[in-house]
Amino acid sequence: MRTVLFVAPFLLEATVKFIQAAVAVPGTRVVVLTQDEPGRMPPGAWHWKVSDATRTDAIVDAARQVMARTGGAHCILGILENIQDQLAEARVVLGLPGITPDVARRFRDKGVMKSALRAAGLPTARHARIRSTHDAWRFIEDVGYPVVIKPPDGAGCRATYQVNTADDMKAALADLRPSPEREALAEEFITGDEHSFDTLTIDGQPVFHNVGRYLPGPLDVMRNEWIQWCVYLPREIGAEFDPIRKAGFAANRALGLGTAFTHMEWFRRPDGSPVISEVGARPPGAQFTSLMSWAHDRSMYSAWAYAMIDGKVHGTFDRKYSAGIAFLRGAGQGTVSRIDNLEEAHRKIGHLVVEAKLPVVGRPRASGYEGEGYVIVRHPDTRVVTDALSTLIATVRVHYA
């Protein structure tokens, strides 16, 4: 029996799906180190309370206590972006295999990442670490407007600014207040269609990859509260995506990847060439793992678990469908008061829907680009999927009061 330590500060719905997948790998005892309550645990997994599952020392303490009882552990895992450094540090202390701190750092710090990509000759935005307002103005002199200013280790567009003018820059600097202790990252603004490039990589060898298209990019969604974000996975990811396949696999190699689900964001420039934006050495969020599962008609949660625990995957990954997701939200603040035209949407595209989580009346407005709920559609023909997403977001209206 192999003990798998799964670190998860909170047992969110998506987290539970990954835990369940790990539990289903034969010969595995999954112990979840969490600050959340046992009530949210999926059946078959063991609960181990941690005071703060985002701290290396707390993770190590808890892991040691578990390992003393189980006679060791096989590996330590976690899907959350902001604990990847801590997991890597814990691996070293505990003597467990997996991504090491230097590799985790290259995936976690967008500045270190971009320097490594550039050094490998891969296309990525020009960038600079910003430790003072002076650094920021100098970057503008070098690169010109527009630029993007963000924390080096952000997620979910947190404190991410598109800076088009000097006034925008003043506002961004007033918020980020860069200093040597509080570094920000400035990047040249890249124009192009934003996409994902996701892989399942085992010992540096990609065994699965995926391309998804964002409509529009997350920053535009954050800047416009009414936009209902959509993502679709085209059925065919043929020759037109060869440039990102080449650059994407090379990027993972340049960052030193061993075994992980990876999630890359990249821009497809008007001439078709890719610019790599960022890469995470963990599965994507925003229901992407479900979306990939629907497109390939098999559980990618399970594929992740087998890759991470057994170091292998079973069967083939055939792209049988295009799959798409629309995140439901609307203009306004407060709590969800009404959802209009759901029945009309159901009449028009209901036959394509495979999964949905509808907004709940009375819930406070969510702060992120994933909105109040989502609808997933799939069909063998990509065009049917993109048309269905257009219909969905043109029809369903979420109101707040």
Ligand SMILES: Nc1ncnc2c1ncn2[C@@H]1O[C@H](COP(=O)(O)OP(=O)(O)O)[C@@H](O)[C@H]1O
């Ligand atoms: N250099 C850039 N050029 C254009 N858009 C950018 C750039 N950097 C970030 N963005 C936009 O901001 C979003 C969030 O930035 P990102 O670096 O992906 O951080 P996060 O970790 O918050 O996802 C991106 O998805 C993209 O829409």
Ligand SMILES: [Mg+2]
């Ligand atoms: Mg991102």
